[in-house]
Amino acid sequence: MSLAARIAGSTLFFALTFATAGTAIAQSRYNLQPPATGVASQIYDLHTLMLIICLVIFIGVFGVMFWAVFRHRKSRGAVAANFHENTTVEIAWTVVPVLILLGMAWPATQTVIEMKDTADPDITIKATGYQWKWGYDYLQGEGEGIRFVSNLSTPRAQIEGGAPKNEAYLLEVDNPLVVPVGRKVRILTTAADVIHSWWVPAFGVKQDAIPGFIRDAWFRADAEGIYRGNCAELCGRDHGFMPVEVHVVSAAAYTAWVAERQAASAASAADDTREFTLAELVERGAQVYATNCAACHQPNGQGLPPAFPALDGSPVVRGEAAGQIAVVLNGRPGTAMAAFGQLLSDADIAAAITFTRNTWSNSSGEAVQPAAIAAARGG
Amino acid sequence: MSAVIPDHLHDHHHPAPGGLMRWITTTNHKDIGTMYLVFSFIMFLSGGVMALTIRAELFQPGLQVVQPEFFNQLTTMHGLVMVFGAIMPAFVGFANWQIPLMIGASDMAFARMNNWSFWLLPPAAMLLIGSFFVPGGATAAGWTLYAPLSVQMGMGMDLAIFAVHIMGISSIMGAINIVVTILNMRAPGMTMMKMPLFCWTWLITAYLLIAVMPVLAGAVTMILTDRHFGTSFFNAAGGGDPVMFQHIFWFFGHPEVYIMILPAFGIVSQIIPAFARKPLFGYASMVYATASIAILSFVVWAHHMFTTGMPVAGQLFFMYATMLIAVPTGVKVFNWVATMWRGALSFEPPMLWATGFIFVFTMGGFTGLICAIAPIDIQVQDTYYVVAHFHYVLVAGSLFALFAGAYYWLPKWTGVMPSETLGRLHFWCSIVFFNITFFPMHFLGLAGMPRRIPDYALQFADFNAMASVGAFGFGLSQLIFIAVAVRCARGIGQRATARPWDGAEGLEWTVPSPAPHHTFETAPVLR
Ligand SMILES: [Cu+2]
Ligand SMILES: [Cu+2]
Numbered sequence: 001m002s003l004a005a006r007i008a009g010s011t012l013f014f015a016l017t018f019a020t021a022g023t024a025i026a027q028s029r030y031n032l033q034p035p036a037t038g039v040a041s042q043i044y045d046l047h048t049l050m051l052i053i054c055l056v057i058f059i060g061v062f063g064v065m066f067w068a069v070f071r072h073r074k075s076r077g078a079v080a081a082n083f084h085e086n087t088t089v090e091i092a093w094t095v096v097p098v099l100i101l102l103g104m105a106w107p108a109t110q111t112v113i114e115m116k117d118t119a120d121p122d123i124t125i126k127a128t129g130y131q132w133k134w135g136y137d138y139l140q141g142e143g144e145g146i147r148f149v150s151n152l153s154t155p156r157a158q159i160e161g162g163a164p165k166n167e168a169y170l171l172e173v174d175n176p177l178v179v180p181v182g183r184k185v186r187i188l189t190t191a192a193d194v195i196h197s198w199w200v201p202a203f204g205v206k207q208d209a210i211p212g213f214i215r216d217a218w219f220r221a222d223a224e225g226i227y228r229g230n231c232a233e234l235c236g237r238d239h240g241f242m243p244v245e246v247h248v249v250s251a252a253a254y255t256a257w258v259a260e261r262q263a264a265s266a267a268s269a270a271d272d273t274r275e276f277t278l279a280e281l282v283e284r285g286a287q288v289y290a291t292n293c294a295a296c297h298q299p300n301g302q303g304l305p306p307a308f309p310a311l312d313g314s315p316v317v318r319g320e321a322a323g324q325i326a327v328v329l330n331g332r333p334g335t336a337m338a339a340f341g342q343l344l345s346d347a348d349i350a351a352a353i354t355f356t357r358n359t360w361s362n363s364s365g366e367a368v369q370p371a372a373i374a375a376a377r378g379g
Numbered sequence: 380m381s382a383v384i385p386d387h388l389h390d391h392h393h394p395a396p397g398g399l400m401r402w403i404t405t406t407n408h409k410d411i412g413t414m415y416l417v418f419s420f421i422m423f424l425s426g427g428v429m430a431l432t433i434r435a436e437l438f439q440p441g442l443q444v445v446q447p448e449f450f451n452q453l454t455t456m457h458g459l460v461m462v463f464g465a466i467m468p469a470f471v472g473f474a475n476w477q478i479p480l481m482i483g484a485s486d487m488a489f490a491r492m493n494n495w496s497f498w499l500l501p502p503a504a505m506l507l508i509g510s511f512f513v514p515g516g517a518t519a520a521g522w523t524l525y526a527p528l529s530v531q532m533g534m535g536m537d538l539a540i541f542a543v544h545i546m547g548i549s550s551i552m553g554a555i556n557i558v559v560t561i562l563n564m565r566a567p568g569m570t571m572m573k574m575p576l577f578c579w580t581w582l583i584t585a586y587l588l589i590a591v592m593p594v595l596a597g598a599v600t601m602i603l604t605d606r607h608f609g610t611s612f613f614n615a616a617g618g619g620d621p622v623m624f625q626h627i628f629w630f631f632g633h634p635e636v637y638i639m640i641l642p643a644f645g646i647v648s649q650i651i652p653a654f655a656r657k658p659l660f661g662y663a664s665m666v667y668a669t670a671s672i673a674i675l676s677f678v679v680w681a682h683h684m685f686t687t688g689m690p691v692a693g694q695l696f697f698m699y700a701t702m703l704i705a706v707p708t709g710v711k712v713f714n715w716v717a718t719m720w721r722g723a724l725s726f727e728p729p730m731l732w733a734t735g736f737i738f739v740f741t742m743g744g745f746t747g748l749i750c751a752i753a754p755i756d757i758q759v760q761d762t763y764y765v766v767a768h769f770h771y772v773l774v775a776g777s778l779f780a781l782f783a784g785a786y787y788w789l790p791k792w793t794g795v796m797p798s799e800t801l802g803r804l805h806f807w808c809s810i811v812f813f814n815i816t817f818f819p820m821h822f823l824g825l826a827g828m829p830r831r832i833p834d835y836a837l838q839f840a841d842f843n844a845m846a847s848v849g850a851f852g853f854g855l856s857q858l859i860f861i862a863v864a865v866r867c868a869r870g871i872g873q874r875a876t877a878r879p880w881d882g883a884e885g886l887e888w889t890v891p892s893p894a895p896h897h898t899f900e901t902a903p904v905l906r
Contacts, residue, residue, distance in 0.1 A: 029822065029838070030825070031826070032826075033827055042754065043755055043757075043758055046752060046754060046755055047749065047752075047758075047825075050749045050755065054745040054748065054749065057745075058741070058742075058745060061712060061741070062738060064720065065716045065719060065737065068716070068719040068720050068722065069719070072655075072719065072720065073723070073725065074723040074724060075725065078722070078724065080655065080721070080722045080723040081657060081722070082657065083660070083721075084657070084658040084660050085664075090661055090710070093710060094706060094710060097706050097709050101705060101706070104702065105698070105699060108698065108752045108753060108754060109695060109698075111754040112691060112695060112754055115754060116690075116691045158441075160441065161442070161443065168836075169836055170440075170835065170836050171836050189688075193527070194528040194531065195527070197686055197761065201758065201827040204754070206686045206761075210621055210622060211615055211621060212614070212616060212620075212621070213615060213621075229827070230832075232686070232760070232829050234520070234521045234525070234528065234831045235528065236451075236528060236531065237447045237519075239451070239829075239831060239832060240447065240829070240832030240834050240835070304448070306533060307448070307515060333616060334530065335531065
């Protein structure tokens with residue numbers, strides 16, 4: 001659609017919605033996303049109820065006001081009355097709103113209580129916010145022990161306008177969260193650096209992820225499907241680029257997914273004890289770097305000083321391997337540099353470090369092996 | 380501004396310095412009021428340019444105009460500049476001009492402190508705007524400055540912290556001045572319950588300012604020490620709590636919302652009766668409603684924090700308390716409508732703006748009530764729904780009331796009637812473009828678009844394009860006001876009589892237009 005047509009189109013929408021505010025309620029374009037959990041549908045209904053009550057009051061009050069605006073005009077010969085108080089009326093319009101509010105508070109209270117009831121989950125997953133990705137740890141229930149990191153998968157070229165945009169532009173990730181349908185999933189949220197917020201609108205879940213603290217929320221998805229959301233708390237530069245993607249699958253598909261994940265992590269555990277050649281490490285490291293480091297240190301290694309230092313030519317990268325291993329494993333507290341020790345496997349960290357030490361103008365020629373990372377973790 | 384420098388200056392017994400020194404050294408409430416108003420309008424335009432850059436980036440999906448880090452600086456500074464640089468000083472400007480005139484006082488109680496409260500503002504503004512040019516740029520942590528993000532920022536954050544400190548001191552001094560003036564300098568016979576409502580709302584606002592500005596200063600100071608002096612107020616690793624910052628910030632922040640709206644209620648309560656030619660309905664209940672809003676505003680702060688994960692009891696308490704605020708706010712709207720009912724209404728520009736205010740502000744009030752419902756808020760918190768909500772109350776609320784007041788009192792300030800044609804044009808352009816800009820944001824937020832993002836998913840494209848078009852229209856419409864104000868200041872247009880609006884009541888209309896440099900040197904006596 002051309003730009004002009006789009007503007008014309010949206011102006012028309014606007015006019016229509018003004019005219020049909022009531023009927024617009026059914027369409028998600030103008031309303032909350034179609035709910036996929038019990039709590040989300042309660043929220044949806046609460047919102048509809050509120051909208052109707054407010055609309056009725058609005059029409060009542062402004063009906064009176066516009067009547068006065070058009071009828072009680074000086075230019076139409078209106079003569080001002082002189083009343084300026086009426087105790088009965090004033091008490092009425094204080095008490096009646098209180099009663100209406102009580103009517104609203106009752107269903108809202110029930111929903112609040114239900115939202116907070118995170119007891120007895122089938123599966124517990126910890127979601128950790130990092131600048132700017134989500135890490136997931138399956139802590140309890142089927143799939144326990146699975147952990148992975150979920151990054152935005154929309155290519156940079158689409159964001160910068162070099163390529164046409166996908167349908168799920170900015171709402172797609174490399175490793176989505178997978179959960180079984182109809183099961184109570186408890187999400188524990190926390191963060192490594194700043195506050196993030198884990199939000200899936202269709203589930204009615206938005207829970208801040210606070211560094212150093214753990215909070216929780218829960219959902220039980222009613223239907224299989226792909227549900228998308230975002231980080232909802234400003235968390236720095238790429239706050240708009242850390243989506244949440246949840247795949248709700250059947251119990252059987254979930255079991256299959258768990259098996260596949262566990263096999264993959266066994267393979268990666270084997271990697272952690274292997275010796276690699278320099279070329280293998282650099283190749284693997286380029287991948288790891290692109291998904292985990294390039295957002296800050298940039299693909300060309302120049303960083304974005306002063307916020308994010310260059311790794312190309314950095315004294316830490318040029319210096320002893322042990323120094324760089326310590327930075328990457330433990331991060332630098334109080335800065336955006338996260339402790340990647342909790343996020344990546346030994347092999348991936350070794351590869352990323354080897355890559356940065358052997359690319360751009362850095363050329364140590366030295367391969368840092370997973371064993372060195374394991375040793376650094378140990379001591 | 381030449382017309383606000385009345386010739387009476389020369390008749391006066393002590394010679395006043397001329398030129399720039401006059402403005403730097405002035406202790407006259409009218410001069411200081413004018414400076415506040417001009418300053419706030421300049422800040423309004425700078426904040427507006429930031430807003431338009433934001434809207435230009437959001438016109439289409441993808442990154443076109445600015446990079447994400449600069450985008451975050453823009454949203455942050457737009458908020459800080461509009462709140463602390465435009466809206467708050469504008470109301471103080473109104474207070475300076477109008478309170479002495481309305482209560483029959485010769486000037487503000489502490490005239491020299493008044494000069495100082497104004498002159499603190501330009502340096503603060505320079506720190507704030509100048510922070511764009513330091514290494515790392517301005518702070519990009521959002522106007523709410525949440526820790527630990529704000530602890531991560533570059534030195535732009537330190538400049539913002541100092542700017543907030545200075546503006547806070549200025550506000551506190553201004554507030555003390557207003558309280559003392561109102562309590563001690565009313566003309567004989569003007570009891571508290573005879574005082575114009577604008578003075579009442581400002582009296583209550585001034586108490587709010589004195590109560591909460593120090594809290595904000597404390598919060599930003601803690602960020603400063605966390606940043607540079609190794610404290611851990613908001614750092615869990617050192618035993619602190621990031622959420623603590625939010626509690627402290629919003630303990631300031633919610634009353635701050637009323638600091639920005641109560642004086643607006645006051646202005647509208649002056650204008651509606653004047654153009655309905657009928658006394659204000661329920662004067663006493665207006666005063667009580669204002670006071671109860673102010674008191675309630677101290678116990679609702681955590682409604683900004685429903686998603687931080689408070690215990691059930693906390694969520695319920697803050698939900699109920701917030702809903703209660705709808706009652707006194709409703710009383711105000713009902714009183715205004717009852718004042719218009721069976722009046723003899725006419726719609727000169729001040730009344731147009733005031734009526735527009737009631738209509739559009741009330742929409743913001745309703746979305747506020749919807750946000751008060753904790754489960755709904757959890758869905759819409761940090762989305763464009765909230766952006767729509769607070770622009771309905773701050774732009775259609777505070778800003779529209781400021782324009783209403785400006786059109787109402789410009790004759791008194793300058794001696795010239797503001798152009799009616801331009802005033803109407805300004806109003807109709809503003810209200811139409813305002814709604815084109817902000818109404819679709821409700822839909823965006825409900826459908827799931829987070830706020831403070833430079834790029835968005837494709838389903839949000841149409842409404843964003845529309846909001847951007849509206850925003851540019853709204854921004855350009857504000858230039859009309861410059862034309863209106865400059866014409867008045869230059870003396871172009873019809874001369875104003877002492878009481879140019881036939882329904883207007885109050886002491887300010889008993890002095891000539893433009894108001895002489897010194898008024899009420901001997902106090903007027905009421906009835
Ligand atoms: Cu974020
Ligand atoms: Cu609030």
